Amino acid sequence: MNTKILxxxxxxxxxxxxxxxxxxxxxxxxxxxxxxxxIAPDDMLAIFPMALIEQEMSPNRWIDIPDxxxxxxxxxxxxxxxxxxxxxxxxxxxxxxxxxxxGVSPAGSHKPNSAIPQAWYNKQAGIRRLATETGAGQxxxxxxxxxxxxxxxxxxxxxxxxxxxxxxxxxxMQLWGAQVIPSPSEFTNAGRAILAHDPECLGSxxxxxxxxxxxxxxxxxTNYALGxxxxxxxxxxxxxxxxxxxxxxxxxxxxDVVIACCGxxxxxxxxxxxxxxxxxxxxxxxxxxxxxxxCPTLTKGVYAFDxxxxxxxxxxxxxxxxxxxxxxxxIHAGGLRYHGESPLVSQLHHAGQIEAKAYKQNACFEGALLxxxxxxxxxxxxxSHAVRAAIDEAVLAKEEGKExxxxxxxxxxxxxDMGAYDAYLSGNLEDYEYPEQxxxxxxxxxxxxxx
Amino acid sequence: MNTKILxxxxxxxxxxxxxxxxxxxxxxxxxxxxxxxxIAPDDMLAIFPMALIEQEMSPNRWIDIPDxxxxxxxxxxxxxxxxxxxxxxxxxxxxxxxxxxxGVSPAGSHKPNSAIPQAWYNKQAGIRRLATETGAGQxxxxxxxxxxxxxxxxxxxxxxxxxxxxxxxxxxMQLWGAQVIPSPSEFTNAGRAILAHDPECLGSxxxxxxxxxxxxxxxxxTNYALGxxxxxxxxxxxxxxxxxxxxxxxxxxxxDVVIACCGxxxxxxxxxxxxxxxxxxxxxxxxxxxxxxxCPTLTKGVYAFDxxxxxxxxxxxxxxxxxxxxxxxxIHAGGLRYHGESPLVSQLHHAGQIEAKAYKQNACFEGALLxxxxxxxxxxxxxSHAVRAAIDEAVLAKEEGKExxxxxxxxxxxxxDMGAYDAYLSGNLEDYEYPEQxxxxxxxxxxxxxx
Numbered sequence: 001m002n003t004k005i006l007x008x009x010x011x012x013x014x015x016x017x018x019x020x021x022x023x024x025x026x027x028x029x030x031x032x033x034x035x036x037x038x039i040a041p042d043d044m045l046a047i048f049p050m051a052l053i054e055q056e057m058s059p060n061r062w063i064d065i066p067d068x069x070x071x072x073x074x075x076x077x078x079x080x081x082x083x084x085x086x087x088x089x090x091x092x093x094x095x096x097x098x099x100x101x102x103g104v105s106p107a108g109s110h111k112p113n114s115a116i117p118q119a120w121y122n123k124q125a126g127i128r129r130l131a132t133e134t135g136a137g138q139x140x141x142x143x144x145x146x147x148x149x150x151x152x153x154x155x156x157x158x159x160x161x162x163x164x165x166x167x168x169x170x171x172x173m174q175l176w177g178a179q180v181i182p183s184p185s186e187f188t189n190a191g192r193a194i195l196a197h198d199p200e201c202l203g204s205x206x207x208x209x210x211x212x213x214x215x216x217x218x219x220x221x222t223n224y225a226l227g228x229x230x231x232x233x234x235x236x237x238x239x240x241x242x243x244x245x246x247x248x249x250x251x252x253x254x255x256d257v258v259i260a261c262c263g264x265x266x267x268x269x270x271x272x273x274x275x276x277x278x279x280x281x282x283x284x285x286x287x288x289x290x291x292x293x294x295c296p297t298l299t300k301g302v303y304a305f306d307x308x309x310x311x312x313x314x315x316x317x318x319x320x321x322x323x324x325x326x327x328x329x330x331i332h333a334g335g336l337r338y339h340g341e342s343p344l345v346s347q348l349h350h351a352g353q354i355e356a357k358a359y360k361q362n363a364c365f366e367g368a369l370l371x372x373x374x375x376x377x378x379x380x381x382x383x384s385h386a387v388r389a390a391i392d393e394a395v396l397a398k399e400e401g402k403e404x405x406x407x408x409x410x411x412x413x414x415x416x417d418m419g420a421y422d423a424y425l426s427g428n429l430e431d432y433e434y435p436e437q438x439x440x441x442x443x444x445x446x447x448x449x450x451x
Numbered sequence: 452m453n454t455k456i457l458x459x460x461x462x463x464x465x466x467x468x469x470x471x472x473x474x475x476x477x478x479x480x481x482x483x484x485x486x487x488x489x490i491a492p493d494d495m496l497a498i499f500p501m502a503l504i505e506q507e508m509s510p511n512r513w514i515d516i517p518d519x520x521x522x523x524x525x526x527x528x529x530x531x532x533x534x535x536x537x538x539x540x541x542x543x544x545x546x547x548x549x550x551x552x553x554g555v556s557p558a559g560s561h562k563p564n565s566a567i568p569q570a571w572y573n574k575q576a577g578i579r580r581l582a583t584e585t586g587a588g589q590x591x592x593x594x595x596x597x598x599x600x601x602x603x604x605x606x607x608x609x610x611x612x613x614x615x616x617x618x619x620x621x622x623x624m625q626l627w628g629a630q631v632i633p634s635p636s637e638f639t640n641a642g643r644a645i646l647a648h649d650p651e652c653l654g655s656x657x658x659x660x661x662x663x664x665x666x667x668x669x670x671x672x673t674n675y676a677l678g679x680x681x682x683x684x685x686x687x688x689x690x691x692x693x694x695x696x697x698x699x700x701x702x703x704x705x706x707d708v709v710i711a712c713c714g715x716x717x718x719x720x721x722x723x724x725x726x727x728x729x730x731x732x733x734x735x736x737x738x739x740x741x742x743x744x745x746c747p748t749l750t751k752g753v754y755a756f757d758x759x760x761x762x763x764x765x766x767x768x769x770x771x772x773x774x775x776x777x778x779x780x781x782i783h784a785g786g787l788r789y790h791g792e793s794p795l796v797s798q799l800h801h802a803g804q805i806e807a808k809a810y811k812q813n814a815c816f817e818g819a820l821l822x823x824x825x826x827x828x829x830x831x832x833x834x835s836h837a838v839r840a841a842i843d844e845a846v847l848a849k850e851e852g853k854e855x856x857x858x859x860x861x862x863x864x865x866x867x868d869m870g871a872y873d874a875y876l877s878g879n880l881e882d883y884e885y886p887e888q889x890x891x892x893x894x895x896x897x898x899x900x901x902x
Contacts, residue, residue, distance in 0.1 A: 003525035006457055074454035075533075075827045082526075086600070104555065106827030108866060148824045149537070171869035174876055175823055372626055373599045376526045376557030415559065415866055418622035425625055 003085060005247040007078035012070055015062040017238040019273045019344060020231065022061065022280070024351040027231075028318030028343065031449050033307055038451070039315055047216040047224040049125035052118065055232035063235065069117045072149055076105045076112075077239065081247035082410075086374040088394065095397035095404040096253060097390055100244045100271060101377065102411050107172070109335075109380065109412030110267050111142035111227055114236035118225045119146035128221040129153035133183065133208030135162055136334030137169025138380075138412065139227030144178035154178035155222075157185065157211040160203035162334075168416050183208040190214050190311065204327075205337070206310025213313060228264025229308065229317075229342050237270025244407060245274055255285055255407035257393055261385040262289035262298065262356070263335050265342025271409040273344075276353065287354040288393075289345065290385040292364075294432035295328045297321065297341045298349050298356035300439055305449040306340060316447055319346040322434070323442025329432040331361050332420035333381040357389055360431040364388045365424035368414070380412035381420050454536060456698040458529035463521055466513040468689040470724045470795060471682065473512065473731070475802040479769030479794065482900050484758055489902070490766055498667040498675040500576035503569065506683040514686065520568045523600055527556045527563075528690065532698035533861075537825040539845065546848035546855040547704065548841055551695045551722060552828065553862050558623070560786075560831065560863030561718050562593035562678055565687035569676045570597035579672040580604035584634065584659030586613055587785025588620025589831075589863065590678030595629035605629035606673075608636065608662040611654035613785075619867050634659040641665050641762065655778075656788070657761030664764060679715025680759070680768075680793050688721025695858060696725055706736055706858035708844055712836040713740035713749065713807070714786050716793025722860040724795075727804065738805040739844075740796065741836040743815075745883035746779045748772065748792045749800050749807035751890055756900040757791060767898055770797040773885070774893025780883040782812050783871035784832040808840055811882040815839045816875035819865070831863035832871050 020027065029038035041053045048056075055063060065073075084097040102110035122130055130152055134140025140156040147154035156173055160182040163170050173180050183203045184191040190210040194201050201207075216224035226233060241258075248254055258275050260268040272287040279285065289298055297320045306321040308314030319341045326339035341349075348354045361381070367388035368379045379387050390408040397404040414421065423429045471478065480489035492504050499507075506514060516524075535548040553561035573581055581603055585591025591607040598605035607624050611633040614621050624631050634654045635642035641661040645652050652658075667675035677684060692709075699705055709726050711719040723738040730736065740749055748771045757772040759765030770792045777790035792800075799805045812832070818839035819830045830838050841859040848855040865872065874880045 001522075002460060003522070004460065006459070008457070009453060009455065071452075071454070106823075106829065145827055149827065167873070168866070168869040171873045171876075172829065172866070175820065175829060175869070175872050177824060369626065372557075373628060376596055376600065378557065378623065378626060415619070415623070418619040418626070421626050422618075422622045425622075 001085065002083060004080040004082045005250050006080055007243060007246060009074045011246060012073050012077050013065065013239050013242040015064055016235045017242060017274050017277060018058055018061055018063055018235050019276065021059055022277060023344070023347060024353060027057070029451065031305060031316035033312050033314065033316055036447065036449055047213060049121045049127065049223060051121040051124065052232045055235055056230060066120060069120050072116045073239070078243045079104050081244055083251065084375055087371060090370060090374045091391065091394050091398065093394040093398040094402065095394040095406055097394055098248065098251070098255070098407045099410045100240060100407065102240060102409070103377065103413035107138065107142040107145050108416065109138045109142065110237060110240060110270060111139050112145060113239055113270065114227065114233045114266065115142040115146035117236050119143065119150045119152055122223050123150045123152055127152070127223045129155060130225045131155045131157070131212040131215040131222055132225045132227070133157045133205060133212045135159050135205045135337070137162060137166045138335055141169055141172040141176070142227070143225055144173040144176035147178065148176040155215060156180050157183040157208040159183055159205060159208050183211050185211060187211070188214045204310065209309045210311045210313050228266040229340065231344055233266045234269035234273065234342055234344055237266045238273050240270040240409065241272060241274030244271060248407065253405050254283065255405050257286040257288055258407050259288045259290060259386050259389045259393070260409035261336060261382050261411060262291050262345065263382065264338050265345035267409060267411045269342060269345055272354065288389060289354055289356045290389045291356065291358050292331055292333055292336050292385065293358040293360045294331050294434055295322065295337050296358040296434055297339065299358045300434065300436065302443055303346060303350045304446050306446050308340060316449060317343045319343045320349060322439055323445055325445060326442050331432060332417060333361065333385065335382040336385065359385055359388050360433060362424065362429050362431050365421065365429065367391045377410065378414040379410055380414040381417050383411045386410065452536065453534060455531040455533045456701050457531055458694060458697060460525045462697060463524050463528050464516065464690050464693040466515055467686045468693060468725050468728060469509055469512055469514055469686050470727065472510055473728060474795070474798060475804060478508070480902065482756060482767035484763050484765065484767055487898065487900055498664060500572045500578065500674060502572040502575065503683045506686055507681060517571055520571050523567045524690070529694045530555050532695055534702065535826055538822060541821060541825045542842065542845050542849065544845040544849040545853065546845040546857055548845055549699065549702070549706070549858045550861045551691060551858065553691060553860070554828065554864035558589065558593040558596050559867065560589045560593065561688060561691060561721060562590050563596060564690055564721065565678065565684045565717065566593040566597035568687050570594065570601045570603055573674050574601045574603055578603070578674045580606060581676045582606045582608070582663040582666040582673055583676045583678070584608045584656060584663045586610050586656045586788070588613060588617045589786055592620055592623040592627070593678070594676055595624040595627040598629065599627040606666060607631050608634040608659040610634055610656060610659050634662050636662060638662070639665045655761065660760045661762045661764050679717040680791065682795055684717040685720035685724065685793055685795055688717045689724050691721040691860065692723060692725030695722060699858065704856050705734065707856050708737040708739055709858050710739045710741060710837050710840045710844070711860035712787060712833050712862060713742050713796065714833065715789050716796035718860060718862045720793060720796055723805065739840060740805055740807045741840045742807065742809050743782055743784055743787050743836065744809040744811045745782050745885055746773070746788050747809040747885055748790065750809045751885065751887065753894055754797060754801045755897050757897050759791060767900060768794045770794045771800065773890055774896055776896060777893050782883060783868060784812065784836065786833040787836065810836055810839050811884060813875065813880050813882050816872065816880065818842045828861065829865040830861055831865040832868050834862045837861065
């Protein structure tokens with residue numbers, strides 16, 4: 001009886017799966033926030049290399065993974081697929097539960113799957129330095145790692161309050177050689193403007209994005225890198241789902257439902273898109289995106305054009321959104337606190353091709369605790385959303401007396417998030433749910449795009 | 452070109468390798484600290500199950516691993532063996548560097564290799580609860596995990612100052628269901644005696660051992676578990692070296708030198724013992740134990756009978772020691788701060804069969820930084836000692852213009868030790884070296900055992 005299914009290094013995918021040609025319709029254009037007109041590819045060259053801009057809108061179903069990227073992937077890929085025998089037993093369910101574990105990367109999450117190729121393509125384009133933002137620190141540390149491995153400099157604008165609350169993540173970035181700048185900072189116009197108005201400002205992801213983009217746009221040798229949302233980020237993450245498909249074959253199984261947590265969307269996309277592609281071959285697989293009830297983009301937002309950031313400097317995309325000035329409550333799943341959603345994931349949801357579900361955080365930590373005590377691994381707070389949903393699917397299977405094969409994504413470990421578990425164990429975790437009235441108000445401030 | 456060599460679950464060893472029949476001479480007896488006479492096996496039944504007592508002195512070279520233990524090992528074993536291509540390149544060395552990585556366990560270190568079987572044998576003996584001590588928290592969290600998986604209760608006496616300094620490790624133990632008691636506590640005579648004398652006492656590993664042993668000895672349903680030093684702990688860790696031997700075979704290589712950090716000795720034993728066994732077949736492999744200059748047991752201690760703990764309650768063993776009242780400075784490699792040493796490792800060193808080397812901590816963190824920036828993984832402070840020694844062997848090979856095959860043990864990851872890296876990066880790390888005069892004084896207080 002196997003517990004985990006491993007693949008050899010030669011089975012790391014050689015191509016990423018690009019879902020664009022298989023989407024239910026054409027992609028909506030990306031809109032310039034100043035002109036409210038569609039952006040041309042060249043408009044993005046100030047902050048992205050052409051190779052990534054091309055991936056952003058490529059019509060090709062398969063895109064080769066550079067050898068140099070595959071070589072680095074070998075440090076932790078292929079990641080293991082586990083059969084959760086002990087969790088199944090603890091639940092007394094007839095369901096079979098599998099999970100794909102991305103916490104084996106040096107940064108502890110799936111984020112390096114895209115950080116590595118982003119650093120590589122920028123290096124190839126002659127870029128010397130990458131700028132980015134980070135909140136909880138998962139993306140910042142992954143990009144710091146990637147830059148370290150390719151000899152690029154890395155500047156991370158880290159939300160000021162997170163620098164204090166997540167000092168270990170800040171240290172990891174510095175260990176990998178990145179410069180970490182608490183945001184808002186004196187280094188950018190955006191930062192200075194905020195500080196002039198509010199010297200004590202603790203920062204936000206929106207402000208940090210503005211600083212990183214400005215840094216990249218104003219330095220010829222510097223580009224910007226984003227850790228989720230964009231099409232090319234979802235593309236890079238498809239190594240997860242492709243490996244999982246092969247591993248499920250070895251297990252002699254195929255999932256009835258694929259479950260992943262969903263913030264900006266790249267983790268969900270990475271696991272689910274290769275399975276969605278199987279539908280063309282007649283496979284009948286449900287895909288479930290799980291989000292926090294405090295940031296219920298897919299379950300309570302609207303599908304509309306909206307800005308990517310609070311400051312209205314980032315491009316406008318057609319996506320599910322809670323409104324660009326949505327202020328998410330301080331839940332522990334920091335990686336899921338984004339007002340918008342990957343346009344690809346959004347379009348699939350709008351077309352009814354995927355499902356979405358929202359959970360409050362106590363329910364997620366309850367699931368994560370059961371998981372840790374039966375399977376050993378401590379889930380990241382983000383991943384705990386997928387754990388919870390998988391448990392509920394397994395319990396439903398038990399109630400219905402049905403077999404069911406469940407595959408979920410365990411996107412990262414939670415060893416740097418023990419403060420969150422402390423709060424849960426001591427009963428001090430608040431169950432935020434975002435008020436519908438506030439969402440309605442925010443949605444009245446969406447941009448008016450007229451194509 | 453392979454980066455890592457993986458084995459399948461069916462290649463997890465089916466037996467542990469017991470070095471006792473292959474030792475250079477008979478084992479010295481273990482001495483009762485009260486009577487100063489040899490201990491009989493039955494004397495230990497108050498705190499250990501018979502199965503472990505038998506393993507402690509077994510004459511059998513191979514000891515079967517129970518199926519239930521192998522099933523749990525599958526959660527992370529076989530652990531990967533890596534070829535450090537990027538580190539070799541950064542050093543410009545002709546040497547080949549391999550490392551065996553134990554940080555993939557749910558607790559992040561090699562400790563669960565023994566925690567799992569210890570919990571299992573106690574469960575089989577009808578024990579309901581295990582008591583132990585922990586300083587840095589690696590062992591306490593591993594035993595908490597093991598108890599959680601087998602449905603045992605777990606009480607961890609955690610050095611009081613560590614509860615504050617290492618809150619994440621405390622939380623991990625609680626997450627896995629353990630009761631964590633700051634030591635000294637009001638729960639034991641040993642703790643109460645200390646507190647009566649010094650209510651503000653911040654605790655020490657010696658006091659915590661006394662509390663855990665007393666707890667086990669005074670409750671019929673409770674046993675004690677130790678995370679290193681003892682023969683049966685070294686035995687359990689030999690899964691590391693056995694797997695590494697098979698993986699080196701797949702790589703088509705054999706190490707000229709095997710390197711591991713050495714505190715209580717079980718990590719070193721686990722990697723090195725199966726290679727030492729190869730000498731009978733004519734293999735010429737050096738084995739190097741690396742310790743901190745601040746706690747230089749093998750390099751500056753003496754080989755003599757000494758107490759296992761400060762309070763003189765634990766058995767007396769023949770071992771390398773710095774004296775039982777040795778107070779190690781507060782270095783970051785908490786797992787290497789023990790005055791004594793595994794009797795097996797000690798005897799091998801005394802017989803000239805292994806080498807030992809001591810490093811100051813800044814040199815270790817310097818090596819760990821180079822490693823993290825080339826190989827990605829952040830080493831635990833303990834493991835950084837082996838990293839440093841491996842780098843020095845590789846640099847020597849370069850200077851001598853010789854090929855050399857180096858295998859070292861990366862016993863754990865350092866993601867919960869970022870404070871130590873912070874101190875190193877900011878230049879605030881002190882380079883303790885233990886004064887020889889103090890060692891000489893401490894050695895005058897060794898027990899007088901007359902057999």
